[in-house]
Amino acid sequence: MSYNQPPPAQPPIPGQAPFGPPPGQPWPSKPKWARKRVAIPAALVILFFGVGIGSSDSESTQKANAASKPQPTVTVTKTAEAAIGTTKKAEPQPTVTVTKTKTAKPTKKPEPKVATIPGEGTFVVGSDIKPGTYKTAGAEESVIPNCYWARLKGTSGTFKDIIANSNSEGPTTVTISSSDGAFKTNGCKTWKKVG
Structure with missing residues (x-):
């Protein structure tokens, strides 16, 4: 047997249908509804898989950004009581002073200062x-x-x-x-x- 020759055909097994269509005939085509039945679920699976990857990336990015930002610090200061049993006097509240400043407009040209x-x-x-x-x-x-x-x-x-x-x-x-x-x-x- 040489390498250029095709292998010999095997005879079909009795009682079983041969694999594929009979020789010389094309493969039968599937109806359109059968093709859609496979294509639509496959597209949905790919879509959900992509959305899942995208959302997990954005969540990890948000967590990384939140971790890198400095968090505000809060300082609470308490003063110690002078003695137990003494009454605490009310501290005076600060007063707020509002100052309004008006700038006078010059009524005439300023005179030269040099004589x-x-x-x-x-x-x-x-x-x-x-x-x-x-x-x-x-x-x-x-x-x-x-x-x-x-x-x-x-x-x-x-x-x-x-x-x-x-x-x-x-x-x-x-x-x-x-x-x-x-x-x-x-x-x-x-x-x-x-x-």
Whole structure:
């Protein structure tokens, strides 16, 4: 016998039906209701098995999470009685004080606190400096002593903003009006308010 040849067929046993359909005929198919009778219970068993695994995982996860969270601690303090048979005096209850704070709204613009003007810079009238008359001792000491000042309508930096200006070496007095927008000074000693 060679390995490529099929084994010889065995004769059927008398009185018994052969296993499977007769040769040359297909297997008989089962009715649909018989297939459903097997498929539905199998699907239910798989579903319940999956739900059971899922719920046991979530329960173990919840237990693990609960175990890892710190639990609150409670401390109870009791004071010892002074002596047996003495009556305990009632302790005074704490009083509750409610404080309401109202913040006053400013009614006008805060006035500048400075009554002097530094010798260098541009200052806005009303917020940086007060209007009034200011005097300087003159120019700062340098190679070319020169004190420049200008009363301005605004701070755009154009010639249109200049109301009045001057260059001086000695003491100078300037009156800044409340209608001026700004005051510019360059190379001057500190301006002090005199009026």
